[in-house]
Amino acid sequence: MCSQPIYDVIVVGSGAAGGIACQVLVTAGLKVLCLEAGRRIESGRDFHTHSFPYNWTYRGHGKPGQYGKLPQGMAWKIEEWTDHLYTIPDEDPYALAPGAKFTWTRMRVLGGRTNCWGRECNRFGPLDFKPRSLQDGWGEDWPITYDEVAPYYDQVEQFIGVAGDDQGVYNSPPSKRLQPAFNLRCGEWLLKKGAEKLGIKVRQTSLAVLSQPLHDRPACHYCGGCNWGCMVGARYGSLDSVFPHLEGRPNFTVRTNAAVHTLLMDSATGKARGVAYIDAENKQEYEAYGKAVVLAASNIESIRILLNSRNRNSPTGLANSSGTLGRYLSEHVAFTGIRGFFPQLAGRPTTNDDGPGMSSIFIPRYNYGHQDKKTYLRGWRFNISTGCGMGPGPGASLPGFGTAYKKKIKELYPAAFHISGYGEGLAFDWNYVEIDPDGLRDRLGIPQVRFHTNAEYPHAFAMRDEMYGQMEEILKASGAEMIPYKKGVPYPLGSVTHEAGGARMGNDARASVLDKWNRCHDVPNLLVADAACFVSHPEKCTTHTIMALAWRACDHLAEEFRQGNV
Amino acid sequence: MDGKLIGRRKALKYFGFLSASAAGAEFLANWLPGSREALAGSAPGGLVAITGASQSEVAASDKGSVPQFFKPEEFSTVEMLTEIIIPTDDQPGAKEAKVADYIDFVVFSAAEFEPKLQKEWIDGLGLVNELSSKKYGKSFPGISPSQREDLLTEMSGPEHDPKLQHRGFAFYRLLKAMTLEAFFTSKVGLMDFLEYKGLAFRTEFPGCTHPEHQA
Numbered sequence: 034m035c036s037q038p039i040y041d042v043i044v045v046g047s048g049a050a051g052g053i054a055c056q057v058l059v060t061a062g063l064k065v066l067c068l069e070a071g072r073r074i075e076s077g078r079d080f081h082t083h084s085f086p087y088n089w090t091y092r093g094h095g096k097p098g099q100y101g102k103l104p105q106g107m108a109w110k111i112e113e114w115t116d117h118l119y120t121i122p123d124e125d126p127y128a129l130a131p132g133a134k135f136t137w138t139r140m141r142v143l144g145g146r147t148n149c150w151g152r153e154c155n156r157f158g159p160l161d162f163k164p165r166s167l168q169d170g171w172g173e174d175w176p177i178t179y180d181e182v183a184p185y186y187d188q189v190e191q192f193i194g195v196a197g198d199d200q201g202v203y204n205s206p207p208s209k210r211l212q213p214a215f216n217l218r219c220g221e222w223l224l225k226k227g228a229e230k231l232g233i234k235v236r237q238t239s240l241a242v243l244s245q246p247l248h249d250r251p252a253c254h255y256c257g258g259c260n261w262g263c264m265v266g267a268r269y270g271s272l273d274s275v276f277p278h279l280e281g282r283p284n285f286t287v288r289t290n291a292a293v294h295t296l297l298m299d300s301a302t303g304k305a306r307g308v309a310y311i312d313a314e315n316k317q318e319y320e321a322y323g324k325a326v327v328l329a330a331s332n333i334e335s336i337r338i339l340l341n342s343r344n345r346n347s348p349t350g351l352a353n354s355s356g357t358l359g360r361y362l363s364e365h366v367a368f369t370g371i372r373g374f375f376p377q378l379a380g381r382p383t384t385n386d387d388g389p390g391m392s393s394i395f396i397p398r399y400n401y402g403h404q405d406k407k408t409y410l411r412g413w414r415f416n417i418s419t420g421c422g423m424g425p426g427p428g429a430s431l432p433g434f435g436t437a438y439k440k441k442i443k444e445l446y447p448a449a450f451h452i453s454g455y456g457e458g459l460a461f462d463w464n465y466v467e468i469d470p471d472g473l474r475d476r477l478g479i480p481q482v483r484f485h486t487n488a489e490y491p492h493a494f495a496m497r498d499e500m501y502g503q504m505e506e507i508l509k510a511s512g513a514e515m516i517p518y519k520k521g522v523p524y525p526l527g528s529v530t531h532e533a534g535g536a537r538m539g540n541d542a543r544a545s546v547l548d549k550w551n552r553c554h555d556v557p558n559l560l561v562a563d564a565a566c567f568v569s570h571p572e573k574c575t576t577h578t579i580m581a582l583a584w585r586a587c588d589h590l591a592e593e594f595r596q597g598n599v
Numbered sequence: 600m601d602g603k604l605i606g607r608r609k610a611l612k613y614f615g616f617l618s619a620s621a622a623g624a625e626f627l628a629n630w631l632p633g634s635r636e637a638l639a640g641s642a643p644g645g646l647v648a649i650t651g652a653s654q655s656e657v658a659a660s661d662k663g664s665v666p667q668f669f670k671p672e673e674f675s676t677v678e679m680l681t682e683i684i685i686p687t688d689d690q691p692g693a694k695e696a697k698v699a700d701y702i703d704f705v706v707f708s709a710a711e712f713e714p715k716l717q718k719e720w721i722d723g724l725g726l727v728n729e730l731s732s733k734k735y736g737k738s739f740p741g742i743s744p745s746q747r748e749d750l751l752t753e754m755s756g757p758e759h760d761p762k763l764q765h766r767g768f769a770f771y772r773l774l775k776a777m778t779l780e781a782f783f784t785s786k787v788g789l790m791d792f793l794e795y796k797g798l799a800f801r802t803e804f805p806g807c808t809h810p811e812h813q814a
Contacts, residue, residue, distance in 0.1 A: 083798060085786070085789065085790075085798060086784035086789065087657045087658060087784060087785055087786045087789070088657065088658055089658055090658050091705065091708070092658075092701075092780070092781075092784035092785075093784065094780075096708050096709075096711065096712060097705060097706075097708060097709040097712060097713040097716055098709065098711070098712025098713030098716075099711075099712055101712075215804060215806070216804055216805060216806025216807070217806050217807055217813075218806050218807055219806075219807040219809060219812045221806075221807070222807050222812045222813045223812060253804075254800045254801060254802070255799075255800075255801045255803075255804045256797070256798050256799060256800060257797050257798060258798060377812070378812075382794075383793070383794040383795065383796055384796065385796040385797050385799060385801070386797065387797035387798065387799075387804075388804045388806065389804065393806065421793075421794075421795060421796065421797065422795075422797075423789065423795060423797065423798070424783060425779060425783045425788075425793065429779050429783070432755065432758035432759050433755065433758065433759070434683060434684040434685075434751065434755065434775060435683060435684070435686055435748070436686050436688050438684075439685055439686065439688070439690070439692070440688075442793075443690070443792065443793065446793055
């Protein structure tokens with residue numbers, strides 16, 4: 034043991050939270066070891082962004098049945114473009130309690146899920162950090178305010194590069210203007226005009242996609258294949274934007290294929306002294322030692338490590354004296370959207386609508402107040418996609434076949450739209466994850482989790498109904514025609530890849546796992562820097578807040594080192 | 600201006616960035632036909648047309664060959680059925696996109712993980728012949744083109760009216776879904792028919808250029 038180095042900080046994970054943690058801690062001069070469970074990849078070699086469906090043997094979908102039965106929200110992720118990046122559930126399963134559903138997206142490679150993330154950067158607003166006291170008295174407040182997080186949103190935006198505008202709306206603060214926003218497509222203009230007729234404001238999307246070069250990263254070349262990974266690093270990912278700059282520094286080491294499974298504890302002090310991990314290639318056990326440990330492995334993986342670290346002093350899991358570890362999991366209220374077409378755009382010549390691979394506008398939450406008239410809590414945002422895509426569009430879902438059907442497809446193709454939404458998901462203690470009591474283990478022999486999660490709760494249905502009604506109003510005001518649809522049931526937790534919670538922050542150590550600096554109440558030199566810390570789940574996308582909170586927590590940790598407190 | 604055309608100076612700068620790393624150079628060589636010429640400064644005309652993946656390189660499965668799964672008569676029925684779903688008119692259809700060949704390939708490949716797909720097709724083709732024989736006294740390939748269309752229209756009934764039922768409906772939906780899938784993921788369907796213009800390299804994204812949509 035003594036022959037091994039003792040690092041200042043061990044960072045577990047290299048994705049949204051882990052990448053930022055490394056960036057902040059290494060830049061502060063601390064000696065950092067980053068342990069990533071997956072292998073090293075290279076964007077130019079391992080991303081196949083620029084191939085068409087017909088370049089693939091099975092047109093991108095894999096051999097029939099090759100990926101097994103995929104949970105909701107996974108089929109569009111795991112394709113021939115990307116099947117070497119994602120963990121295929123049937124090949125390395127997780128357990129579900131009877132009746133439970135969970136979509137767990139795992140990407141065990143350097144850079145984690147930032148390799149294929151959604152790229153949208155919403156800041157949470159002041160009301161989102163204080164839902165109980167400033168909104169409706171339900172749930173819990175975060176132990177921090179928007180003003181405390183705002184400087185870290187600024188830092189993240191500057192570092193990752195965000196294109197957007199500086200026009201915030203109520204409780205949806207603007208991003209710091211760094212790069213010009215992307216132009217609107219035809220259908221986006223029509224929807225914007227329609228929404229504005231109803232007094233609903235539309236915002237330009239803030240995207241972690243460069244509209245101008247930044248440092249050594251080129252601007253977006255508008256190929257639209259971002260979901261398959263960006264070969265040139267024009268969208269932020271820690272693979273290209275963090276690790277190449279930190280590796281080679283004497284105070285930074287990355288170890289890939291290092292699957293951390295337990296914390297090593299010093300029983301005399303109650304502090305963490307390192308981690309134990311399995312090398313995914315040679316299957317050997319290793320230990321690494323540090324003065325502090327930052328878990329940033331994604332909320333479920335970080336929770337799994339804490340649960341698997343249970344010992345005599347912490348029989349239900351490390352840092353779980355509150356009994357809340359693994360509980361209060363949350364996800365957006367999401368469901369099938371509405372598709373259709375704009376008659377004004379039908380039959381027009383096709384255009385290249387790929388742009389930055391994401392809509393240039395979205396509709397932020399607007400339904401504040403009037404709690405006495407609502408059958409649900411909080412609010413939602415709407416997501417829009419329009420124009421000529423890589424599929425036949427709305428006409429294909431019409432009944433019939435033959436020449437008339439084919440002509441209709443062609444006519445409606447350039448007029449397509451799709452609208453869907455994310456509603457605020459509520460954090461319930463009965464939505465939880467545990468170590469599988471039946472002993473399921475993952476491919477490396479590490480005890481695997483079992484989910485007890487259900488998204489089909491009354492609030493979600495009430496919000497869904499209201500959202501469908503509002504979408505229809507906006508579409509009508511925009512002159513759009515809808516393809517007949519059936520209301521969908523709320524998607525399982527995890528299906529938006531915005532799962533959060535499970536080790537929430539709080540000032541009360543009896544009701545939360547982490548303090549306001551992401552430190553475990555029970556183990557002060559152990560931090561959880563990923564979405565596990567979320568207290569509530571507003572309608573906004575999650576990654577930006579994950580990065581801002583990781584930055585804030587690690588900034589504070591570095592300061593504690595400077596003060597000699599660690 | 601067509602955003603797919605990148606000024607040569609910009610292209611060279613961009614290529615320079617990419618070719619600075621081994622991975623970038625490999626990416627260029629693989630995905631940008633003509634990039635070597637551009638780098639060597641020999642591209643003609645001062646403008647380099649840059650498209651996405653080499654569109655001429657289609658996977659082997661896209662090209663069509665001798666059917667591997669269907670027997671010759673079954674295969675010609677699959678050809679007839681898919682060409683009714685997406686016919687050839689003034690635009691290419693299932694025939695030009697070799698939809699039947701691709702379906703044959705997919706159903707053949709289903710043996711390993713999804714053998715029920717093979718049974719669905721064999722049963723479905725059998726059902727089509729049975730329905731045809733009952734109604735017209737001949738199996739499907741033996742009836743006239745308009746009779747074939749009429750039969751498919753009957754099978755598709757529940758699509759128009761959910762109260763209707765037809766025992767050929769499940770196979771009709773499978774046939775339609777796989778025909779659409781095969782057609783619109785083919786080069787003929789996606790590029791020639793739909794005229795998809797994306798997955799290209801551009802220096803700017805103009806978005807909507809129509810004042811009437813914005814006013």
